[in-house]
Amino acid sequence: MIEWITLHIVEKYNFWIAMIIVIIGLTAVVVKENLLKKLIGLSIFQTAFFLWVVSLGDVGRGDILRTWGLRTGAHPILWKEAAEKGYIYMNPLPHVLMLTGIVVSAATTAVALAIVIRIYQKYGTIEEGELIEKELQFEREGVN
Template identity: 80%
Template sequence: MEWLIQHVLEKYNFWIAMLIIIIGLTATIVKENLLKKLIGLSIFQTAMFLWFVSLGDVGRNILTTWGLKTGTPPILWEQAAEKGYIYVNPLPNVLMLTGIVVSAATTAVALAIVIRIYQKYGTIEEDEIIEKEKEFERVGG
């Protein structure tokens, strides 16, 4: 049991990221206001970035065949390799930079769509929009 508690506490960054992911996903699914849904989606995306970048972290002590080592940035790799250092994987950080750009673009487009929906229906509440759309179809528009 002690091993389990220690293992869970060592991975605190994953648990925090998962909690934020659940908060964002819940806001996206539960809220009726389109702007609140968009904020929940943004929280969800940001938490995914946090989780994915934390996968590349090897800053804590790692047991290797040479003993305990800590991760080092992949700068001056030749000197670090001579000393037997383990380097931090830069790939998750690079991929997440691309994801952040896509997230910003997606959020901007979604905000533009929410503005157009407000201009057309006069509200950003999902249930009111559905009601107005059904009324429009019933009238024959």
């Protein structure tokens, strides 16, 4: 039992933490009524994904990843032998991918914030329940 915990939880704690944060973010997106809080949840969700992928670059401890079924593969900068000889290094590719991912996430947040501002100007509120009420009111009055 203790071996199992060590193998699957303690040694891979960074993956577990990232997954817990993903779930926190997703819960915020689903549960919160306020549009801004939803957006904060989305940001947490995305950032936690990045955290997970960056942890993937740690091939210095390649054995741990391999027991979990993950292979380090053909990364471009260093050879596989380097890991076997015991050099500690990071696979740079996940970092580079997530650098791009961060840019995308920033753009998404910017677009969403702009839309939230417009929603506030139009409806005077950013609470989802009140927005739906107002929309039903528009529907009755025939406003576009």
